[in-house]
Amino acid sequence: MAEALSYDYLWQACQKEKQTNQLLLVPKTFYEDIIEYINSLPAPGPSEADSGMKANSIKLLNEIFERRKQKILLYVAYNKQLPQPISNLELEFYNRLIEVARATRLEHQSMRKSNGTALRSLKDIPEIILPSGNKVGPLKKDQVLEMKKDTDSDIEFLTKNMICERL
Numbered sequence: 001m002a003e004a005l006s007y008d009y010l011w012q013a014c015q016k017e018k019q020t021n022q023l024l025l026v027p028k029t030f031y032e033d034i035i036e037y038i039n040s041l042p043a044p045g046p047s048e049a050d051s052g053m054k055a056n057s058i059k060l061l062n063e064i065f066e067r068r069k070q071k072i073l074l075y076v077a078y079n080k081q082l083p084q085p086i087s088n089l090e091l092e093f094y095n096r097l098i099e100v101a102r103a104t105r106l107e108h109q110s111m112r113k114s115n116g117t118a119l120r121s122l123k124d125i126p127e128i129i130l131p132s133g134n135k136v137g138p139l140k141k142d143q144v145l146e147m148k149k150d151t152d153s154d155i156e157f158l159t160k161n162m163i164c165e166r167l
Contacts, residue, residue, distance in 0.1 A: 005037040007053055014060045014067075023071045023083055030087040034061050069093060076101055079142065102142070116146040117155055119164035128163075130154040 016024055027033070038061065041054040072090060075082055076097040082090070102120075120142055127137035131153045139145065144167065147155050158164040 005033060007057055010034065010037075010057055010060045010064075014064050017064050017067045021071065021074075023068065023075065023086070025083055025085060026087050026090075028085050028088050031061070031065070031089050065089075073097065116148050118144055118146055118167040119155065119158060120144050120167055121164050122162055125163055131157050 013024075013026075034057075038054060038057045041057065043054070068090060072082070072094050076094065082094055086094075121139040121144075122141065124141050125137050125139050127135055129135055130151075132151055134151065134154060136145065136154075136158075145164070147158075155166075159166060
């Protein structure tokens, strides 16, 4: 980490997270570094100065993580990419949430009951002309579209060119 780890650093990081709704940038190993710092603190002793520093550091770290999870939930809800760099732990949390969100979309479930093939766009695309002469688009990333059974060449074109994936 660029800044020396200390209780003050942890407290300031917690205060910054409280002051903004934006997800602040943190190093990929943010939590691992902080946990290593906390583990290096002396065990609570008889003096008032060190008696609560370890326990308070743990509380601050948990508060930071909980606040950042709430912010990540908003990124998932609005289908936004996370700012980079982001910690490994938060990136894993974000990816799991995205998987759950994609798996539980209403449009996915209704498409499976149809007679066509459901595809999901992998990126934003303008209107394009398919090999069959049909038009598709414009599509937003992760938008679901249904292709008729008789358009296998179009489906193959969309999947081979990494425009869409089958559901």
